[in-house]
Amino acid sequence: MALNRLFIANRGEIAVRILRTAKRLGLETVIGVSEADRESMGAEMADRAVVLGPAPSAKSYLDERLIVHAAKMTGCDALHPGYGFLSEKAKLASLCEEEGIVFVGPRPETIDMLGDKLSARTMALQAGVQTVPGTDHVATIADAKHAAEQLGYPVVMKASAGGGGRGMFMARSAEELDISFERASREAENAFGDSRLYMERFVERARHVEVQIVGDGEGTIVHFGERDCTVQRRYQKLIEEATSTALPIRLRRKLHEAAIRITSFAKYRNAGTVEFLYDVDRVDFYFIEVNSRIQVEHPVSEEVTGEDLIARQLNVAAGQGIGLSQADVHFRGHAIECRINAEDPFNNFMPAPGRITAWTPPSGEGIRLDTHARMGYLVPPFYDSMIGKLIAKGRDRSEAIERILKAIRDFRLEGPNTTLPLLSFVATHTDFRENRITTRWLEDKGLPDFSKA
C-alpha cells in the first residue's frame, strides 16, 4: 500500500519539514494554505498549493471539511496534520478515514481516548504506569491528614470542580493542612459551587521529560529516547534537549519502558510522545499525558538517533510498519533546540509580526535550522509566533551548548523582535549549564535575571 500523493494540512516550519521528507521519499505533495500563506515557503515547495480560505485559522486550517475536500479533489491518498491545529482532533482523523484518505497519525478512537486526560490516566494505571499519586474526594480534615501521610508532604488540595490552576492549596505539614483544608473547602464552594476536594502529592521541583515513540498500531512500539523540556514559560516550551542528562540513566530506562507499556497497551499507531513529570526531590516520575502527534521538538530526537521521524510516520501510514526494531536505534551525543519566536522578550513577550529585513542564518558543524522564514518574509499576525527552530548537536551537552550559543550569536535576523536574546541569555546561565533547573526556573529566576542583565 505505497502512498502516492500527500496532503499537508498545516503551515509554517512543520509544513516545510514534512514536505522535505515527503519529496525525498518521492511522494507527490499538495499543501492546503490560507490566503495569508499563499506565497509561503511551503506553498512553493509543494507540487501544488490550494487556498482553503481566508487568513483566520477558523476559516482555513481549522476547518476539517475544507481540508479533506481539498485533499480528495486533488487526488491525495494520505494526509499529514502536522502539530497544533487539527492534529489532535479526532474529527479530522475520522473524516479522512471515512473518505478513504490515510491519516498520518493514530486512529480517531486513540486520539479521543488519549485526549481525555482522565481516561488517559486510567489507561496508564491499567498499564502499570504511575500517575501523580493522589486520592479521591477527601471529606474531612482527618481524612485529609491521613491521605497526606500516605502521599507524603508537601501535598496540594484541589477542587474537584475546579481547573486551570484555580482552587489549589498547598500544605507542607499537618499544621498547614489544618489551616488550608477549611479555606480550600470554602473557596471551592464559592468559586465552583462544590466544596469537594481531592489531594495530590505536590511536586515542588519538577522537570518535564517526555519519550518519543512510534507504534505500528498492533502493539509493537519503538522508542527514540527521551527529551527534556524543562525551560518553559507559561507552559510553553522554549528550549528542549535530548537526552535528559539530569536524570539518572536507570530512571531514563524506566521512562522508556513506561512509555512503551502505555502506548503498547493502547495499540498506538504512528508517532507519539509520552509526557512525564519528573519529581527532582523524590527521584521519581509520573505519567501526565500522551501527545498523539509529531511534536515541535522532534528534531532533537532525530539528531541523537540519526533518524527521520517524519519518514517513520509515513512508513507506518503506508502500512509498512515502523521499519526498524529497538535494537536498530542508537543514541549518540546531545542535541539542544531553541524555539525562535517573533516576540519581544524585553517587552513582556509582545507578539512582533513584521517583515524580515535581514536574514543570515548560522551554519557550521552540528547546526540545523528548521524554518519557513527567509529574507523578506512577512511574519503574519494570524498564527503562532514561532518563526524557526535552531538546533545544535554535540558530542556531549557542553559541546551542544557551545554550538548553540555560537549559532545564536552568528544569526543575523532583523525586522521583527525575536526571543534570540533571551535564548542566548539562558544558554549562558550557570543554572542552565549545570542543569539544575526546574519547570519554574525560567519564570522564577531566568526571566528576572534576564531583565536585570
Place this chain on the structure above:
Amino acid sequence: MTENEKKMTAVVKPEDIESLIELFEASDWDEMHLEIEGLELFLSSDPKARIAAQPQHPTATHASASAHAHATTPQGMGHLAPPPTPAKEVSSAPEGCIAVKAPNLGTFYRAPKPGAASYVELGQSVTADMEICLIEVMKLFTSVRAGTAGVIREICVDDAEMVEYGQTLFYIEPA
C-alpha cells in the same frame, strides 16, 4: 522632496503601506479607511469604491483583482513604494466587470442538481441577490449570489471543478 512627502515618509514608510495592503488582502474586509498624520489610505475590494473627498492625483495604486488602494496626503501628493505585482487574474478581467469570487474552497456547480438547468448562462441578466452557483464542501452546499446587478460576461470555472478561496467564478458587467 516636498514638505508633504517628507512628512509622509517620516511617519509611515512604504513598507508599512505594503504590509497594510497585504493584511487587507488576506482579510475578508470590504473596506479600510485609515488616517494617520499626513497620510490617508483607502483600501477597497470594490474597484469602483471611492472615498468621499477624492483628491486630483491619486498616487500609486495597487492594482489587483482584490484590492484597490488610494493613498494620499490631504494636500494630494506623496511618494510610495512601487505597487507589488498584481495577481494573475487582472490581465484576463474584461474591462469594467466585477469579479464574483469563491467564498471558500469547494466544488463549483452551475446547477442546483445534476441534470437541472444551470442557475445562469452567459449573457444573462442577474440581480444582486440572485443565486448564480453552488459551492460544495463535503456534501454541504452553499449558494453564491451575484452581489451585483448586471450581465454575466464570463463564466470562469467548469461545472464540478474544484475552486479555491478567492478564485474568480464569474465576471459581471454592472447594470
